[in-house]
Amino acid sequence: MASDVLNRALMEEWYLHAPCQVQLDSLFSMISTGGSYVVHAGNRIHLQCQFHMADFSIYENPIVWTKRQINNDTRNVNMHANILPPFSSTGRFKVGYFQKNNKFGFTLTITGLTKVDEGDYYCRVFSASTNVLGIVHYNVVVREPVSRVSLTLGNSSVMAARSLKSLTLIESEPVSLKCVIIGGHPLPRVDIMLNDINITGEFEANTSCVHLYRPGLSAIECNTERWTDGFAPPAKYDDSVLKCIAYVEGMAPETAAMQLDILYPPEIMCIPTKTHVGQYNAQIKCQIRSKPRLTSIHWVLDAEGTTLYKGQTTKNSWTSVVDKSEYSIETTLHFDEVVDSSFRGYTVVAVNEIGASSQIAHLYREEAGYQSDSTYGPSVDYDALSSKSSHNSCFTFSLISLICISSLLTFL
Numbered sequence: 024m025a026s027d028v029l030n031r032a033l034m035e036e037w038y039l040h041a042p043c044q045v046q047l048d049s050l051f052s053m054i055s056t057g058g059s060y061v062v063h064a065g066n067r068i069h070l071q072c073q074f075h076m077a078d079f080s081i082y083e084n085p086i087v088w089t090k091r092q093i094n095n096d097t098r099n100v101n102m103h104a105n106i107l108p109p110f111s112s113t114g115r116f117k118v119g120y121f122q123k124n125n126k127f128g129f130t131l132t133i134t135g136l137t138k139v140d141e142g143d144y145y146c147r148v149f150s151a152s153t154n155v156l157g158i159v160h161y162n163v164v165v166r167e168p169v170s171r172v173s174l175t176l177g178n179s180s181v182m183a184a185r186s187l188k189s190l191t192l193i194e195s196e197p198v199s200l201k202c203v204i205i206g207g208h209p210l211p212r213v214d215i216m217l218n219d220i221n222i223t224g225e226f227e228a229n230t231s232c233v234h235l236y237r238p239g240l241s242a243i244e245c246n247t248e249r250w251t252d253g254f255a256p257p258a259k260y261d262d263s264v265l266k267c268i269a270y271v272e273g274m275a276p277e278t279a280a281m282q283l284d285i286l287y288p289p290e291i292m293c294i295p296t297k298t299h300v301g302q303y304n305a306q307i308k309c310q311i312r313s314k315p316r317l318t319s320i321h322w323v324l325d326a327e328g329t330t331l332y333k334g335q336t337t338k339n340s341w342t343s344v345v346d347k348s349e350y351s352i353e354t355t356l357h358f359d360e361v362v363d364s365s366f367r368g369y370t371v372v373a374v375n376e377i378g379a380s381s382q383i384a385h386l387y388r389e390e391a392g393y394q395s396d397s398t399y400g401p402s403v404d405y406d407a408l409s410s411k412s413s414h415n416s417c418f419t420f421s422l423i424s425l426i427c428i429s430s431l432l433t434f435l
Contacts, residue, residue: 050077051148053157054126063274064167066136072146072159073128081120083151086129088118090239092142098239100131100144109239115140138208139240141165169269169277170206188280190265193377194287197255202226202267202279204247211269213249217256218263226251258287261314288378289313291371298361299389305358305365307384313375314350322356323370331356339365356384 054073062068072086081103088100090110100110101118110116119130129148133140144161176190176198192198204211210230215223226249235242249267256263266280293309311317322331322342331337333344339360345353356369368383 051075051156053148053159055146055159057160059162059164061164061166061273062136064137064165067132067134068136068163070131070133070144070146070161070163071128072130072148073126074148074157075125076127076148076156077125079122079125079127080151084156085149085153086120087147087149088129088131089145089147090142091145092239093234093236093241093243096238096241109237113240136165137242138165138167139235139237139242141208141242165208166271166273167206167208168271168274169204169211171203172205172267172269172277172279173203174265174267174279174281175201175203188282189284190281191284191286192254192256194258194285195255197253199250199252200226200254201248201250204267204269204277206244207247207269207271207277208245209271210245211247211271213247214266214268214270215249216264216266216268217260223249225253256283256285258285258290258314261285261287286314286377289317289373289375289380291373291380291382293371293382293384295385295387297387297389300361300363300365302361303359305361305386307356307369307386308353309355309371309382309384310347310351310353311371311373312351313373315376316350317352317373317375319372319374320344320352320354321372322354323372325367358386361386 052075054075055071060068070088072088076084085103087102089097090100091097098109099107100116101107104118104120105111106116106118115134115136117132117134119132121128121130129146131144131146141163144163146159147155148157150156174188174190202213202215204213213223213228214221215226229248229250230245231248232243232245235244247269260283263283264280265283266278268276268278270276290312291309292311293307296305296307298305311320320333323329324331324337324340329337331340331342333342333354335341339358339362341357341359343355343357345355347353354371356371358365366386366388368385370381370383372379372381374380
């Protein structure tokens with residue numbers, strides 16, 4: 024009994040390390056040509072080892088399947104019709120033999136494929152004198168999907184999900200952002216998308232792998248990261264969707280997504296107005312976008328710092344405020360009658376919880392011969408104006424520094 028076990032072990036060792044050089048035999052020819060297979064995890068694969076031989080005996084001419092894996096770890100899969108350890112313990116490996124005239128075949132079938140089954144498989148047909156008559160080689164790659172994607176900011180994490188999560192940022196204040204991809208084989212491709220704009224190039228890449236060693240059934244487990252310490256999208260991307268998408272070729276992508284909630288100080292856009300002396304009810308209009316909403320808004324009328332809040336009036340001027348949307352208002356400075364001293368710049372000051380901004384709007388004297396049906400000039404798309412307000416202007420212009428302090432009052 025012990026002698027049989029020893030002899031079998033010696034034979035397995037011989038077939039494992041038998042020379043790969045084929046001894047030509049006019050009575051033998053290999054039909055199978057081998058090749059490469061890329062299959063999805065969970066599927067099955069049939070590897071064919073077919074050949075012609077004039078005088079073949081399954082007992083005299085052993086057929087051995089061998090697997091070579093990471094670090095050239097090489098193991099015999101079978102001895103005759105028996106599956107050898109560690110493959111036998113999986114219950115997923117099976118060999119099958121068939122014969123038709125002088126055509127013979129020895130098939131290796133693997134079911135429920137996982138990445139531990141990846142590797143190079145060799146079928147070798149031996150002569151009675153243990154010379155190698157023929158070899159066929161297959162390379163098997165097993166695709167596995169990404170198991171999880173997460174977008175992480177600080178200690179918070181948004182796991183891969185179908186519903187969007189919200190990320191609140193303050194414009195021009197960069198934050199650290201990381202996308203972590205767990206699993207996926209071969210290594211997934213990663214795209215970071217801001218709406219339909221690919222911003223992956225703004226993120227650093229890092230991959231960490233662990234070799235999960237088991238003789239004959241080894242695997243490499245990898246996690247992929249994309250990260251940046253300078254994520255600071257401008258306010259125009261408020262309400263945009265940030266996505267981290269991981270792709271394994273041939274498989275459905277896995278995605279984590281966040282909807283951006285970007286807070287920003289007031290942005291003021293004004294249009295100049297042309298009019299003439301004696302014009303009644305002239306107006307200067309400014310549109311202000313602000314998130315969160317304004318806490319204060321007022322006009323500075325002259326160099327002496329005369330201010331005008333909503334609902335207040337002077338001898339010749341008053342203001343109005345109209346909501347245009349949740350985060351947009353239009354403020355108007357009204358003139359009962361235009362006089363010579365009316366032609367100058369007027370400063371509008373707006374404050375919210377993020378900061379303060381100001382913009383100078385001008386009332387110009389209408390040139391001689393100028394004809395206009397409107398006192399207020401042509402219609403203007405405020406969103407298209409390139410003139411931007413000056414943020415934190417109350418710290419820049421001494422003229423309105425005291426006014427900015429008072430503007431912290433609740434917006435009427």
